[in-house]
Amino acid sequence: MAEFSKKKSNSPGSGPFTEPAKAILDVAEQLAQTRGYNGFSYADIAATLGVTKASLHYHFPSKAELGRALIARYHAVFGAALEAIDQRALKPPEKLRQYVGLYDAVMRNDRVCLCGMLAAEYATLPAPMQEALKLFFDMNERWLTTVLLDGRRSGSFLFTEPADERARFILGALEGAMLVARSFGDSGRFRAAAKHVLEDLRARRKAR
Amino acid sequence: MAEFSKKKSNSPGSGPFTEPAKAILDVAEQLAQTRGYNGFSYADIAATLGVTKASLHYHFPSKAELGRALIARYHAVFGAALEAIDQRALKPPEKLRQYVGLYDAVMRNDRVCLCGMLAAEYATLPAPMQEALKLFFDMNERWLTTVLLDGRRSGSFLFTEPADERARFILGALEGAMLVARSFGDSGRFRAAAKHVLEDLRARRKAR
DNA sequence: GTCTATAACGAGATAGAC
DNA sequence: GTCTATCTCGTTATAGAC
Secondary structure (H helix, E strand, O other), rough: OOOOOOOOOOOOOOOOHHHHHHHHHHHHHHHHHHHHHHHHHHHHHHHHHHHHHHHHHHHHHOOHHHHHHHHHHHHHHHHHHHHHHOOOOOOOHHHHHHHHHHHHHHOOOOOOOHHHHHOOOOOOOHHHHHHHHHHHHHHHHHHHHHHHHHHHHHHEEEOOOHHHHHHHHHHHHHHHHHHHHHOOOOOOHHHHHHHHHOOOOEOOOOOO | OOOOOOOOOOOOOOOOOOHOOOOHHHHOOOOOOHHOOOHHHHHHHHHHHHOOOHHHHHHOOOOHHHHHHHHHHHHHHHHHHHHHHOOOOHHHHHHHHHHHHHHHHHHHHHOOOHHHHHOOHHHHHHHHHHHHHHHHHHHHHHHHHHHHHHHHHHHOOOOOOOOOHHHHHHHHHHHHHHHHHHOOOHHHHHHHHHHHHOOOOOOOOOOO
C-alpha cells in the first residue's frame, strides 16, 4: 500500500512522516517515555506492531536516527501546543496553567515527558540526540521566559530573579516532579507540585 | 588477602561491606550516577578495577543485587548526612541550605543524584530496587517535612499548603534541576534553581 | 516495503581450576 | 577470591529473496 509514499504524504497536515514511520514512532515514543531510550529495543517495537525488526530498519536505519526523529517530532508537537496557547491570547497565569496542563496530560497517559527521561540518559545518548534534547529545553525556557516577563509586567506574577532563571527553575521542577511521581505511581503528586509552581509566582497583595 | 573478611570488616566504622565490595560499589555508583543503571555493565566495572567480570559476581551474584546494595548504601550515607545536619542544631533555613548543599556536592562531582537517575529508569528496575528507591524518597520527604514544619512554626518559612506537599515539591524540583543542568553541563543551573527553592519559602515581611 | 536468515557483538551469569 | 573459559540470550544491523 501507499503507492506514492515518499518522505511526505500528500494528504494535507499529515506531517513529514510516512504512515508506517508514524506507527513506529508512536510505539517507540510510548516505550521511550516509560522505559527510556536504553530500555527498549527494535524487537519490542516489532512485536507491538506485528512486523519484523528488519522492516523497522527500512524506515529508521539506526536506533540513533529513530531516537533523533523521536525528539524532533516531540519538539514539533510540543512547540505547536505552545503556539496554540499563545493564539488563545490568554493572560499569563492562564497560559502557565495550560502549560503545566500539557505535562499533566502526559502523566495521565501513564508517561513522563520524553525529554525528562532522556535527560537522565544524557551521557549515553548519541550526540545528535543530545543536541536535539537541549533544543527542546531551550524552546521551553524561551516560551516560559516570555510568559513570565509578560506576567510580571502586568502585575500577575511576582518574582525578583531574572525571568530566564525562573523559567529554568519551573522546567526542572516539572520534569523532576513527573519522574518522582511516576515512581510512586501517583500522578496526584505531579499535580500538587504543579500547583505550587503556579502559586509561588502569584503576587501576594497582603503581607503575612 | 583479607584473611578474616566475612560480610563485615572488623575494623571499626568500615561499614557492612568487604573492601573489594566497597571498591565495586564505588565504581558502580559513579557509573550509575552518570550513565544510569541500564547504562553500565559488569564489564565496565571490571575494566576500571582491573579485575574480571567473574570476580564481581562473587561479591554481587546478580546485577539486581548490586543495584539494590547501591541504593541501600546511598540511602544510609545520605541519611547519616541528614542526621549530621540535625545534630548541628541549626535553624531551619540553614538546615535547608545544607540540604541542598548535599545535592550541590553531587553535581560538583559531575554526577546527579543516584535516585534521580533511577527514577527515570523506574519501569525497568528489578522490584527490590523499585522499593528501595521509594524508601529513599520517603526518607527525604520525611526529613524535609520536619524542617519545613519547624521553620513555619518559628516564622522563618512561609507556605500555606501541607508541609509534606511542600517537601515533595522541593525534592522533585531539586532532582529535576540536576538532570536538566547536567544535560547542559552547567552545574550553575542547579545552584540557581536551588536558590529559588529556598527563596520561595522565605517569609516576606513587606507586601509588594 | 516486508520478509527470512544471519552476522557481529555485548550483556549477565556459571563451572571449575588455582 | 580471582582466574579462564564458556554459555545463553538479547541487541543493533545487514544481505538478499520476494
